[in-house]
Each structure stands twice: as structure tokens, then as C-alpha cells.
Amino acid sequence: MSSTPQIAVTMGDGAGIGPEVIVRALLDPTISAAAHCVVIGDAERLRQAARIVGLEPDIVAIETVGEAEFTPGRINVIDLGLLPPDLPFGAVSAVAGDAAYHYIRVASELAMSGQVQAICTAPLNKAALQAGGHIFPGHTELLAELTGTKEVSMMLSTPKVKVIHVTTHIGLIDAVDRIEPGLVERTIRRGHQALVDAGVAAPKIGVCGINPHAGENGLFGRGEEETKIAPGVEVCQADGIDVHGPLPADTLFFLAGRGDYDLVVAMYHDQGHGPVKILGLEAGVNVTVGLPVIRTSVDHGTAFDIAGKGIADHRSMIEALRLAVEMAPERVAG
Structure with missing residues (x-):
């Protein structure tokens, strides 16, 4: 058994700053040393974000958590492939809202089945989420529904x-x-x-x-x-x-x-x-x-006004990942 927790990191709304702050945070050496992170999202969108922030990680699409390899400079992504490559940054999109829902759905399934020990979420946009057909006020209520939690x-x-x-x-x-x-x-x-x-x-x-x-x-x-x-x-x-x-x-x-x-x-x-x-x-x-799984998140929104400009502050994502590590059960299949 390994003491390093595995954390599902959801990409949030792909038109917002989520992809940028995820790339920066996952390449932080303190995070890569403390947690085994697997992004649930869109590999190509993360590659676009990496270019925007001036970084060159090895972004690898995988199908299962078990396929992930944790080496310096590598970002593992369970790639749902839901976003078009020309999705504009900084605009409400029903496609991005629907994708954000499915990132959370998959992460919840992984956490409930014990394949990851925590979920850490990048921001979603409530208008986009609802435009995509998912009528929830936000992450909190969505996760309660997905995990069958009453309150x-x-x-x-x-x-x-x-x-x-x-x-x-x-x-x-x-x-x-x-x-x-x-x-x-x-x-x-x-x-x-x-x-x-x-x-x-x-x-x-x-x-x-x-x-x-x-x-x-x-x-x-x-x-x-x-x-x-x-x-x-x-x-x-x-x-x-x-x-x-x-x-x-x-x-x-x-x-x-x-x-x-x-x-x-x-x-x-x-x-x-x-x-x-x-x-x-x-x-x-x-x-x-109150959930049956650990969930932490950044304490900011999608920041459409600065999305795609490479200037988003990723410190809240780092802190969210650190807290997920502290709260997660320190056990994972080796």
C-alpha cells in the first residue's frame, strides 16, 4: 500500500481559467511530491492552456487511473474528449457546461469506487452548466446528487x-x-x-x-x-x-x-x-x-474576463490540492 493519495482533478469549465490553473498547479513540485493527480477533462484543452502559460508538460491521455504514471513534468488526463478544439475562451458555452458536468460525474464515480481518495475541482460556470442541460446551482448541490447525499x-x-x-x-x-x-x-x-x-x-x-x-x-x-x-x-x-x-x-x-x-x-x-x-x-x-468522498475546490470562479490570457493566479488551486492531501485517507492501492 502506498501512502500517497490519488486525487481526481476536474477541469471545470473549459472556457474559463480552470485549464490554466490546473497546469500550473500540477507542475508545482510540492504538489507532485504530495499527491498522485489525475485530471478528468480534455487533454487538448490542457495542451492549449500549457502553451498559453508558457509551459511544456507531457500531457498524456489515459483511460483509467491505473494507467497513470507519475513522473516529473507529466500530467495524466482521463480524456473525455468533449470539447471542440476551437472552443473560445471567456464565453458561456452549453458544450463546455455539459462537459464540466461529465468531468464531475466521472470523478464522483472514481471516488465512490475507491479508485481515488479525493476530488479537487476547478471552477465551473453556473450559466453554462444549466445551458448544457444540468440544472444545479453549483458544485455542492451537483456532488450531493451524484453521491446520493441528502444534505x-x-x-x-x-x-x-x-x-x-x-x-x-x-x-x-x-x-x-x-x-x-x-x-x-x-x-x-x-x-x-x-x-x-x-x-x-x-x-x-x-x-x-x-x-x-x-x-x-x-x-x-x-x-x-x-x-x-x-x-x-x-x-x-x-x-x-x-x-x-x-x-x-x-x-x-x-x-x-x-x-x-x-x-x-x-x-x-x-x-x-x-x-x-x-x-x-x-x-x-x-x-x-458531509459527502461520502473528500472534495475541495478553488475559491474563485471561471474568470472569463482573463481566461486564455495566461495571467490567472493558481495559488488557490495549489491550496485546494494541499487540503485534499491532508483530508484524504492515506491509502491507495499500490
Whole structure:
């Protein structure tokens, strides 16, 4: 048995920056030494990306993970061959959206069958995904569907703060309506377990309120903190989880940023994403918590405005791969 995890790296939307950041990240010596990565995507698109960024890797199309060879300068690709060679960079394409779906589908199958120990995803474009006939808000919901998982959480990780979300890709009014004590409790538990699995023995968790000043004793809002959030927190406290809240979100993120909390529980998408992206977009990583497989991702989009120009920052992809290595079971068939 080898201790080097095998990671399926999905190419994301081929019209975006995914191919560029993948090529750069997989040629980083710290990544090639830590993981055996197999790209699920389009070999020719990766070759185009390599030329754009001025690199000359040996990009080899393979059919199975078992065919991969891990030598310096080589990138192994399970080539689905779904993209036309003249696909333009920087534009929404139904073809690219459909291809992005199939990259994830194949990676999920490989992970569920144990052929890889983690999935690391490059960004997809939601408009392209849906134009390609796959009606999902994003990776999180798509992976839940593919793995038969009823409920998952999105966790964002940076060197300064980690955030898990009670709700994500829904409108704010719908998010407030969906939040209830059971969902808050389950989200806290998923976040707690994720940190324990990552080596934090006793995580300290802070839970955001919904309203300004966490409602300030009923002054703001309609009592959401007391009815929707506090009961879920109290159940987790009774089970010995070191969790506090609901707390004012602005203060909580400040305290977490200086190290007082290991994890922040955000109630809705922008409450968590805004502070995280200010604190460390270039090193941010998205983790889907609650899946039966490990999944990490870059914490940025397809960046169509700079796709194909060779200037995309690949640091988030490197961090996503590093976190996948840390979280993946250290076992792979030798």
C-alpha cells in the first residue's frame, strides 16, 4: 500500500481559467511530491492552456487511473474528449457546461469506487452548466446528487478563518425562511467533525446571527436568533461541542480572524463569503462537508474576463490540492 493519495482533478469549465490553473498547479513540485493527480477533462484543452502559460508538460491521455504514471513534468488526463478544439475562451458555452458536468460525474464515480481518495475541482460556470442541460446551482448541490447525499454544507477555508454555511445558493429571503434549529444543529456538527478530522482536537465554534447585532435582544428582526438559531446551538452545547452564539457577525469574524475561533457558522452565502474573500481569496479553498468522498475546490470562479490570457493566479488551486492531501485517507492501492 502506498501512502500517497490519488486525487481526481476536474477541469471545470473549459472556457474559463480552470485549464490554466490546473497546469500550473500540477507542475508545482510540492504538489507532485504530495499527491498522485489525475485530471478528468480534455487533454487538448490542457495542451492549449500549457502553451498559453508558457509551459511544456507531457500531457498524456489515459483511460483509467491505473494507467497513470507519475513522473516529473507529466500530467495524466482521463480524456473525455468533449470539447471542440476551437472552443473560445471567456464565453458561456452549453458544450463546455455539459462537459464540466461529465468531468464531475466521472470523478464522483472514481471516488465512490475507491479508485481515488479525493476530488479537487476547478471552477465551473453556473450559466453554462444549466445551458448544457444540468440544472444545479453549483458544485455542492451537483456532488450531493451524484453521491446520493441528502444534505451537505459548504465550508470555506483560508489561513486566517474557516467558515461553514447553513444555507448557500438561494436568495436571502428564502435563506432566512429555510434556517431552522435542526439545520443549524446539523451544520454545526458537520463543521465540528470536519475540523476534528483535520486534526483540531477541540474546535471552538462561533455561530453568526441573522440580523444586525444578532438581533440585539429583539430590537432588530423578528426574533430569528431566539427561534431559529439558539435552540440548535444549545443542543450542540449539551453534547459537549464548544460552540457559542448566535453572535453579531461583524464582531465574530473579527474575533475569528485574530484566532479566537476555529470555525464560523454563517447563516447565508454572502455573510460567509464576503469576509473570507477579503481575508484570503488567493489562498481560499472550498470544501464540501458531509459527502461520502473528500472534495475541495478553488475559491474563485471561471474568470472569463482573463481566461486564455495566461495571467490567472493558481495559488488557490495549489491550496485546494494541499487540503485534499491532508483530508484524504492515506491509502491507495499500490
